[in-house]
Amino acid sequence: MNLDPHITALIDALSGTPSGAPGLDTLRQILDAMPVMIGLFDRERRHIYANRAYLEAMSTTLDRVTGATIGDLLGPETLRNTLSAAKRALDGEAVSSEGWTIQPDERQRYFLRLHAPHRNPNGAIAGYFVVMQDMTERRQVEDDLFRLAYYDPVTGLANRLMLLKHLTDYRAMGEPFTLVIMDIDRFTDIRTSLGQGFANELLDDLAHRLGAQGAAFDLIARVSDHAFALLIAGPCDRPTVEEAVEELSTIVRSARSNSGGTVFLSASIGVAVALPSHERPEDVLRDAEIATGRARELGGGRQSWFDPAMHAHVVERVRMEHDLRGALSGKTDLWVAYQPIVEMVTSGLAGFEALVRWNHPERGNIPPGVFIPIAESTGLVVTLGTWVLREACRQIAIWQDQREPGSAPLFMSVNLSTRQLADPNFVEVVREVLRETGVEPSWLKLELTESAVMDKAEQSIRLLQELRALGVKLSIDDFGTGYSSLSYLHKLPIDSLKVDRSFVSAMHQSEENRAIVRIIMDLARLLGFDVIAEGIETSADANLLRALACDYGQGYHFARPLPPEEAGKLVGGLLSWQTP
Incomplete structure (x- = not known):
């Protein structure tokens, strides 16, 4: 413990006042004015002297303290706790310590203590000093800071x-x-x-x-x-x-x-x-x-x-996120593929679904199933979705001028993510994209998964109503795979239900599976929706869906997702699935 040098000088003075120094009574007056507690003990650990601060802390007087041990004042436990320091001081060593002490009023106080030897003029150790400084307030502040920190x-x-x-x-x-x-x-x-x-x-x-x-x-x-x-x-x-x-x-x-x-x-x-x-x-x-x-x-x-593979997976996701941010910034590695949507009765082209693709400069084509979840978890899907929406609208505006004379306008389906639905500015984004690209709102069909809609149904209904007010078409994607509530389904301002590919591929396996698809179509007609079946892989799939009066279909039986230039040939009337 670093004591004030004046206190140290006073301790030395009490040990043996040098020639020309103030008298003992003067020194005692000075010590009584000091805020630190000073006590003088003999070799038997009995008090010889104590200053005013010491006496006030002990709630006693000099007469009562003289001849008493610290144990007499504060109990045997305090006597035991100070035994080692007192012994070392009597052996000629100055010992610093600190800790909590229970006072006579039963309050706990935190003291810095110094036990130092008291020597006679001949150098012999006659006892020891105890100098104590009350640090309770500072210790409490330190404890508070420690609690705040840890x-x-x-x-x-x-x-x-x-x-x-x-x-x-x-x-x-x-x-x-x-x-x-x-x-x-x-x-x-x-x-x-x-x-x-x-x-x-x-x-x-x-x-x-x-x-x-x-x-x-x-x-x-x-x-x-x-x-x-x-x-x-x-x-x-x-x-x-x-x-x-x-x-x-x-x-x-x-x-x-x-x-x-x-x-x-x-x-x-x-x-x-x-x-x-x-x-x-x-x-x-x-x-x-x-x-x-x-x-x-x-x-x-x-x-x-x-296991270590998890770490490698996380590192890969972080690297992929970094590269995806770069791709979104440059827009050179991202492109939109278009899968045709066919009118089932006539086999004519009804529209397209826009599907984002990523051609990584080092890794080649990265499947959407890899990078879309990363975009979802990081929030990048909002920026990515807006870019796809703008590209798709720009493209459908061009194709409307290229379609066969007299044919119905094509529509463009664009998928929405849960994050986009939660974006309070999304309706304004759609309005601005329509204005920029000159697209008629009825040409645009926004697809939402039923899980995304039903997660916050009331909020979703309000958003869909605002989109519907713009004139945009709305579709529930992957219908039957989520957790739709019929009590909400009839409230949704939607135009289409999209039958999930898992139901389409299972139609030929049993009558029960065909019944599921039939029920979905009957429900859609009852509610005034049209039906789009996805995942049509074979002519058998297409024929069965026609028999069930499905409105629209898409899948590899008709065409895979195509680059814009290939999809544009379909707009001109070259429909490969109609070729004998």
Whole structure:
């Protein structure tokens, strides 16, 4: 402890006042004016002297303290705690220490202490000094700052920084460990719909339940908005860890708010074992979070153990995202293919579906099933979708002038993503694209999956009504594969139902499968919708759908998705599927 040099001089003076120095009474007056606590003890650890600050802290007087030990004033525990420092001071050593002490009024105070030897003029040690400084307020501020830095204010659990500190300590000691990340599924939707207060109550309740039943874990931390980390020290025993993880799933399902409100909760749980190949503690946390992401991709409500292939997959996705951003910026590697949609009775061309393609400069053609999910998860699909919409509208405007005289106008189907539906500016985007390209709204048909629509049905209905007000046609894609509600279906301002290819391909397998397609078509006619069947692969498929009075169809039987120049030949009347 670094004491004020004036205090040090006074201590020296009390040890033996030098010639010409102030008298002892003057020194005592000065010491009484000091805010630090100073006590002088003999070799038997009895008080000889104490200044005013010392006496006030002990709630006593000099007469009462003289001859008493610290144990007489503060109890035997304090006497034992200071025994070592006093002994070392009596051996001639100055000893600094700090800690909490219970005062006579039973309050706890935090002191910096110095035990220093008191020497006679001949140099012999006659006792020792204790100089104490009350640092309670500063220590409380430090504790508050520590809590802010290392603990979560909502749940009181350790936070990400504290977790990393523990992981670093474990690695430094060579202690093996397993890390579990538990991420609450759909938490953002819960918070958005029920409010931040309700969400915080759920988190707080969950933290208490984890603390009460999480004996298998050495540390529980909140590491993100809706994710918790659970640390298990020691060699990994997989069956034991899996049992603990199952218990976690049960705990999550039981969480509720303070008011008793409940929602169904599940968690995606990832597990990673610390290995010698992990260079940093952060790498273990990264792997556990990757495993959690994999559990979420599998549908949530399940657990996943990390393996290196997951890391390679994530690295590949990050690289793919980077390249896709570059492609969207330059627009040179992206292009739109057009698959014809055929009027089933006449076999004439009715329109096209626009399908984005990516010709990577190094990897060649990347399937949409690879890059579209990346665009969805990163939000790039909004920019990508707008670009496809603009390209498709520009193209259909050109083709309308090239179609056979007297034929009906062609329509262009463009797929929409869930992200686009959630974009509050989407209707304005469509309006602006129509204005820029000169496309009649009735030429454009926007396709939405039933799952995307029904996820937020009321909001979707309002959006579709605004689009319908523009004059745009609307279609439900992949009908029958999602979770449509008939109570909402008749409310949707749509024009078409698109029968999923899985139903079309199964029509020849059984009468039951044909009945499903027939029911969808009957339902569509009842509600005033036309029907488009996709995935028509053979003439048998086409003939059966004609027999069922299907309105439109598309599939490889007619044509694959084509580059613009090839699709343009169809507009001129060269329909390959009509060739004998």
